[in-house]
Amino acid sequence: MQTIRTTCPYCGVGCGVLAERQAPDGEWSVRGDPDHPANYGRLCSKGAALAETVELPQRLLKPxxxxxxxxxxxxxxxxxxxxxxxxxxxxxxxxxxxxxxxxxxxxxxxxxxxxxxxxxxxxxxxxxIDTNSRLCMSSAVAAYNRAFGSDTVPVSYEDLERADLVVLIGSNTAWAHPVVFQRLMAAKEARPGMRFVVIDPRRTATCDIADLHLPVAPGTDILLLNGLLAHLAERGKIDTGFVEAHVEGFESTLAAARAEGTDLDNIAQRCGLPVEDIQRFYDWFATTQHSVSLWSQGLNQSASGTDKGNAVINLHLATGRIGRPGMGPFSITGQPNAMGGREVGGLANQLAAHQGFAExxxxxxxxxxxxxxxxxxxxxxxxxxxxxxxxxxxxxxxxxxxxxxxxxxxxxxxxxxxxxxxxxxxxxxxxxxxxxxxxxxxxxxxxxxxxxxxxxxxxxxxxxxxxxxxxxxxxxxxxxxxxxxxxxxxxxxxxxxxxxxxxxxxxxxxxxxxxxxxxxxxxxxxxxxxxxRQEYDALSPTRWPVTGTTARETTTDGAAATELFADGRFFTADARARMIPVTNRGAASALTPAFPLRLNTGRLRDQWHGMTRTGAVPRLNAHRSEPAASVHPFDAARYRLRGGQIARIGNARGEILARVTLDDEQRPGSLFVPMHWSRLTASRSGVNTVIAPDTDPVSGQPEFKTQAVWAEPYAAQWYGCALIRDDDTPAGADEDWPGDYRVVIAGDGHHRFELAGIDAPADWTAWAKSRLAPKADVARQWIEFADPKGGQYRIACLTEGRLQAVLFVSASSRRPDVGWLTDLFSRESLSDSDQADLLAGKPADSGEDRGPIVCACFDVGRNTLIDAIDTHRITDARALGDCTQAGTNCGSCIPELKQLIARRLTETSH
The missing domain is CATH 3.40.50.740 (Rossmann fold)
Known part of the structure; x- marks a missing residue:
């Protein structure tokens, strides 16, 4: 066994990975490193699939x-x-x-x-020289620098586990940082008295662990946080000794908070929250000394992101909850080396080694x-x-x-x-x-x-x-x-x-x-x-600062570093921290009758950035395979959007196309569209097309979360689904395909194309035979069915009895069973009954319909899970995992499993 210790290239959690192979010419596999202090052997679905990305498609090989x-x-x-x-x-x-x-x-x-x-x-x-980290965490950098005189993150993952209250603000940790979420779930199981508050306009998978979810109205974060600061002062919960000894700016910051208004009814109305929920949150924070506030893009990606970060930090400075175990303000980064880039001066407003442009x-x-x-x-x-x-x-x-x-x-x-x-x-x-x-x-x-x-x-x-x-x-x-x-x-x-x-x-x-x-x-x-060089090769995970030589030893514990700011001294000229007065400025993009909806963007569970790596892994495409707009049913009815059909979403900058998903946990008045689809994988679904370049005046970070848009149905006259074997797959969702909506999805040995359009080729047969035919000069067999009146067309190409390509076109947005078609590609030849099924558009013996994939690790579908829940009367996710394996590997799907169980129990109880 050859084993190499390395680190995952995805999110900022920084999980340790063991790359292993049995023989010198064998295939590599990966598993979590049980000794790495970030993950202790855990991996998310993306990390667990890393071995499947060693050979990337379209690799650039020469200058x-x-x-x-x-x-x-x-x-x-x-x-x-x-x-x-x-x-x-x-x-x-x-x-x-x-x-x-x-x-x-x-x-x-x-x-x-x-x-x-x-x-x-x-x-x-x-x-x-600037960096794409400007887009994800530069506001947190600016907030830390304003407060501490340095870009210092004073919290560790262990602090999250030690805390009695964890407040997650603008962070869908379950999907964006799954291993941290797994650690939080394990901590909650070990200490049921831990409390979690999730502040997020959407009810995300992270709310699975929430004792309280506050679906705050977009743009009102500072109002809510300033209200908490004023509440702490009224309750006598300010650590006056710490503030007097170590903090500047408390009085002006508290005055700014009070100027926002301290009446809970007023705050509740403006934030769109029940007053009793705000009271509960304020009381919990006031009475829980060991509190960690964890925030991510929901705060940072804002034209007032720096102020929002300082609003969080203000709370910890006012209560002295910093520099000790189980407490502190924690900005969790998006990329694997966003922190390393900050260290060496990768941002345009920094010099190397956390130095600025002071003389x-x-x-x-x-x-x-x-x-x-x-x-x-x-x-x-x-x-x-x-x-x-x-x-x-x-x-x-x-x-x-x-x-x-x-x-x-x-x-x-x-x-x-x-x-x-x-x-x-x-x-x-x-x-x-x-x-x-x-x-x-x-x-x-x-x-x-x-x-x-x-x-x-x-x-x-x-x-x-x-x-x-x-x-x-x-x-x-x-x-x-x-x-x-x-x-x-x-x-x-x-x-x-x-x-x-x-x-x-x-x-x-x-x-x-x-x-x-x-x-x-x-x-x-x-x-x-x-x-x-030898010590570098053997370097174990090491948390800075590192002022001794212990880091050169292979047994170094990454958790061994002392708590920063434990002595109450900061990196300002007078060694005192700064509280920063901040006021609520709302969203940069104003809603109008022409642009009545808020567009929020973010990550999916199983994908990473532009999907050049994760998009090549078929099982990572199974959970969410297309760009989708999550819409509350009220908004869907108001704007005539139907689930499964295509929506046009736009503003003065342009428009995008996305398939509608009805989601009653989406905040009314808002849409959510994932960020991952580029022109490599979709024709008109790049969400940043419609995002304005509004930036924070301090950090320069753009606002991605609150864009004002309109939405309306895309008047598709036809929907298509094509599957083509990899040796004949054209690259990308290019212009040779018909329709405005074109998405390409990697499958096992083939690629799938989801299509929709208003205008169709004049002759589907001619188009299909020119586009779907194998490049090799081999004999081809075509199977074809056409029903122009019913808007149905199907064609399949076989070479030597083997399925090479298939295209289904319909006037309905209902897609064919992709699992059945994928199975046909795995067969060496198709039987007469298989060919008849292609003509019919569905298998005569449909067998088990797994439904949409929920667990990417074990390819477990929604219908399989529902059947297990009903058959075995399952009431918890662990039992469902024992029955189906779902959720027993990376655990990223556990929130969805719990949600499915709860819904099923509600449905069957009536």
Whole structure:
């Protein structure tokens, strides 16, 4: 058995993973690392499927250049690197250093991030390097900095488990950070007296553990939190001793909170909540010393996200609930190395090692790097950076490990910016991203399973990503690519970028955190500054600060670090924390009769970002396979939206298409559409098309959660479902397919296309035979059925008796049984009865209809679960798992299992 310890590349939980194989030429498998302090062996559905993503589709394998005619041609590394270096050098020579930019990613390893920041800010001479982490947690960074004088997350996962009250604000932890949610569930089971409050406009899967759910009206978070601060003062629950000794700004902050109004009836009315629920929440927080407030994108992704973060932190400073076990304000990050990027200065308004643009910091960083052109002022943040690209100020941009044409707000405008930029360089592992279509230079980068470096998770725990497979083709590590470009831009820079391996990069980064620190900065890795290659290879999960040498030992416990702020001293000039007066500003996008609905965006349980990795795993597509708009039945009736049909959702920026899902736990007046579908997987479902680039004035983070939109039925005249064997599958949901709504879904050995349209091909038969026929010159057999009057058309293609492709078209939005069709693709040949079933559009012996998949790990469908509940009179999720296996692996589906049991028991009791 070969075993490699590494770290998951998905969310900010930072789970340890064991990659294993039985023989040198065997297949790799993955399981959770039982010794990693983030997950202790647990994995979510995405992490459990990592072995199925080792060979990514559409892998970028060679450096590629776009010629004058717009065609891509493969080249060698020397030519590609020279092209990048000369492009940046020429732009700076003609237009100055402010004319170039980097846009990087929380997917990068810390070592990659460090060198990108060093090159841009230290040597190119501008701070125009920003990161997609700007989109998910920069408001939390700004809030921490305003309160503590440093970007310090003072809470750990153990604190969540030790708390008696956990308040989850704007965080669907069950889906976005499933392993943390599993730890919370286990803590609740061990200590039933723990209480959980979930503050979220939607009733999400996280509400499964809620003792109290507050479906707050969008944009009223600060009003609710300020009311709590005023309530604490009225109840005499302010820790006056702590405040007097360690906090500035209490009186002005309390005055601002009281100015919002302290009457509970008024707060309840404005927040859209029952007054008794607000009273209960306030009382629980007032009387529970061990309280942790955990927040995520629901607060951060707002034009007032920084103020919302400070509203949370204010509560903990006012009550002295910080710096001790089981308490504190905890912003949980979205990406695997969002924290590492913050550490090395990946944000445009930071310098490396948690330093800013104060004169002393600039001088210190310049001397440490011996930087000839160190930037002396903050650069352009993400939204502003692409606007500068669009209006011609940015002449060259290097994008690394991210897809801004998909992920930034107002994405059509971002595409215009990329189109306008004279030089777009993209370091990527996937050749088919939305952004790749605009790249002049494509550089093949290594990815998870091939990379060697470190990441830092949400609780400041540094973990190793270790390679266990060779990078395919000519793929190279990002840190290597950056160093090669640097020395080509100016040969005199070569010594500053002369790193033989990732360990040497990490060593310099650790030394910089310790340089002239002496306790003045929170980030201190002096204990790792002299780490050897062997010690780096063996590095165990380690939470910073690390000022001793214990971190070099393989037995280091990631939970061993002392509590930050335990002494009541912060990283401000006077060592006192700051409470920040904040006021409720509401949503940036105003509702009007033309735009009467709030559009909320977010993540699904089994998918990650643009699905270039998770979307390739068939079982991860089973739970939610299409872009869907969750709509409350009241709104569906008002706007004539029907479940299963397609909705048009839009505003002045454009419109998207999504299949309607009726959800009585969705807040009336709001829609929820997942963020994951790019043009790689869907034609017109990229939700960021309709998101305005409204940003927080302090952090620059965009507001993704409260966009004002309209919704109406898409007048589809036909719906289609096609399945094509992989060897004939065209790439992407391209224009060759009919209809406006086109979604491509990876299946087991095939791809599925969901289609809907107003205009149809004049001749379905001609279109199908030209599109579905195998590329190979082999004999084909066609099975066809047409009922023009009934709006039905079916055609299937067989080669040597084997099903190659099938297309069903109907006037009804009801889709065929995909499970039955998938089963036909697994057969070596189809019988006469199978062929008759294809003509009929359904199997004569329908057998078991599993229904929509609920448990992705074991492929358990809703109907199977209902049957087990009814047959065995099951009343709890554990018994349902014993019966069906559902929920017994990653546990991510347990909230849905509980919900299904509760609904079924209600239905059968009548």
């Amino acid at each position: 590629t250049l776009r010629d004058a005619d717009g065609h891509l041609e493969s080249t060698n590394w020397e030519t590609a690197l020279d092209r990048v270096a000369s492009g940046f050098r020429e732009a700076i020579a003609e237009h100055g250093p402010e004319s170039v930019a980097f846009y990087v990613s929380g997917q990068l390893l810390t070592e990659d991030y460090y060198l990108a920041n060093k090159l841009m800010k230290g040597y190119l001479g501008a701070a125009n 002393a910091d600039i001088d210190r960083v310049r001397r440490f790097w011996q930087a000839p052109n160190l930037a002396t002022r903050p650069g352009l943040k993400a939204v502003d950076l692409f606007e500068a690209m669009r209006d011609g100020r940015i002449k060259a941009v290097w994008i690394m490990a991210t897809n801004p044409a998909f992920s930034l707000p107002d994405s059509d405008t971002v595409r215009e910016a990329l189109e306008a930029c004279p030089l777009v360089v993209l370091s990527e592992c996937h050749a088919g991203t939305d952004t790749a279509a605009f790249a002049d230079v494509l550089l093949p980068a290594s990815t998870w399973g091939e990379r060697d470096g470190t990441v830092t998770n949400s609780e400041r725990c540094i973990s190793r990503q270790r390679p266990f497979i060779d990078a395919p083709g000519q793929a190279r590590p990002d840190w290597w690519i950056i160093g090669q470009v640097a020395r080509r831009i100016d040969p005199d820079w070569a010594p500053a970028f002369d790193f033989p391996d990732s360990a040497s990069v990490f060593r310099e980064y650790a030394r910089q955190t310790a340089f002239e620190n002496a306790g003045s900065r929170d980030l201190d890795l002096s204990g790792l500054a002299g780490i050897s």
